[in-house]
Amino acid sequence: MTAPNISPSAPMSASTVSDRRPSIGSWLIAGALGILLLVGSFIVWRLMGARGQGAMGMPPGVPVQLEPVQAGNVQDASEFLGSLEAQTGVVLQPEVSGRVAEVYVSAGDRVSPGQPIVLISPERTEAEAAAAAANVTAAASAQQSASASLQSLLARQLELEAELALEEAEFNRTQQLVAQGAQSQQELDLARRDLEVAQAALASARNEIAAAQANLNQAEASFSQAQANQSAAQQNLQDRTVTAPIAGTVGDLNTKLGDYVTPNSAITNITENASLELDLQVPIEKRDRLQLGLPVELLSADGEMTIATGGISFISPQADSDTQTVLVKARFENQQGQLQDAQKVEARLIWAEATGVLVPTVAITRLGGQTFVYVADEGTAEELPPPAAVPPGMPAPDQVARLRPVQLGELQGNNYEVLSGLEQGETIVVSGILNLQDGTPILPQSATEGPPAGEDPGQTPPS
Secondary structure, eight states: OOOOOOOTTSOOOHHHHHHHHHHHHHHHHHHHHHHHHHHHHHHHHHHHHHHHHHHHTOOSSEEEEEEEOEEEEEEEEEEEEEEEEEEEEEEEOOSSOEEEEEEOOOTTOEEOTTOEEEEEOOHHHHHHHHHHHHHHHHHHHHHHHHHHHHHHHHHHHHHHHHHHHHHHHHHHHHHHHHHHTSSOHHHHHHHHHHHHHHHHHHHHHHHHHHHHHHHHHHHHHHHHHHHHHHHHHHHHHHHTEEEOSSSEEEOOOOOOTTOEEOTTOOOEEEEEEEEEEEEEEEEGGGGGGOOTTOEEEEEOTTSSSEEEEEEEEEEEEEEOTTTOEEEEEEEEEOTTOOOOTTOEEEEEEEEEEEEEEEEEGGGOEEETTEEEEEEEEEOOTTTSOOGGGSOTTSOOOOEEEEEEEOEEEEEETTEEEEEESOOTTOEEEEEOGGGOOTTEEEEEEOGGGOSOTTOOTTOOOOO
16 A cells, blocks of 8 residues: 655645644643732732731831931051061170179069169179279379378478578678688688588489389379279179160060170160151152151051051152162150060051041942942832831831942941942931842831841941
């Protein structure tokens, strides 16, 4: 039996097309019925939900906290990492070698200039100082003896000079009388002899005075040398006691009792932290903005608090060729002692300050790459729930949250600067924003009532 020959290009029969049309129509009808059923279910759910809320006593609005928009101080600032350096500090090293005999301080002690720190084996030095003191006493006695001898000879010289003058007068008178024939030549010879004896005695006294003066000079030189030796011995004894040259705080002690130290040994360091300098490396492109006196703030470890405020005291005239930065120094007073030498700190260099509009970071909502805040506004009748939906004893909301786009500036602590979109005095929502949409009724709460249920007061809405 031969099968019928059906051409592929033959048109489909009318009966076939008409058989498929009822099937497509039934699908469309079923889909429309399904949509109507979903819409009806949604309306019923909304009505039942509203009634259920009224029955369960649920609030008719979202509990939120509101704050008025306020103006605050806005800083144009840059943050840097810097290192603090004490303006006064020394490393203590002994002047002599020896063993540590006494340690007078502990690490962390506050010391004054001249206060003893350690003592280095002073026994032999004390003996040398005592011997030097004895030599000074002996030299002083010798000097006094030589001076007394000289004074005695000088007094004797005065007597001899007076006797010589007398003998000269006697000789002249005798000579005149002999010339007049009143006395004999023998009397003149005797007068001449007495004059020559007086002259010889005076010359001898003068020689003795010169010798006594030389002896006194030698005694004075010996006394001076003895005093110098005593000073050297006392200085050597003083060098055995290492003292604080400045006021400050004692650092870690590198030596202990019995250690042998030399002039190259570092015993400890003393640092005065009352005034500190901060070294900052500022990029060269900001060099034109640098000025002496610009305020600099030191920030806490978390960057939330300002722990000290100072000002720029030095701007380097040269740039670092490797880093292309400019060295800047800022000085800080550290009366409370909360800063340390060589401490690494985060610093904020404030270029300028002005007044601007600030809002808390928790009030910011980010949607689609844009930033918004919810502003409290009067609600319309369509937005607010009907009185019948408000449970007895509960307040009826009269405000709604309006979603408003804003342009933000720099972060200022826990606040953002708002460049546009808000005005000072407007009221914004600062909590409960995760439960809001544009036009949602809100119920303001005081800060003492706490955040809405299920929300962290510091939570920031997701982007």
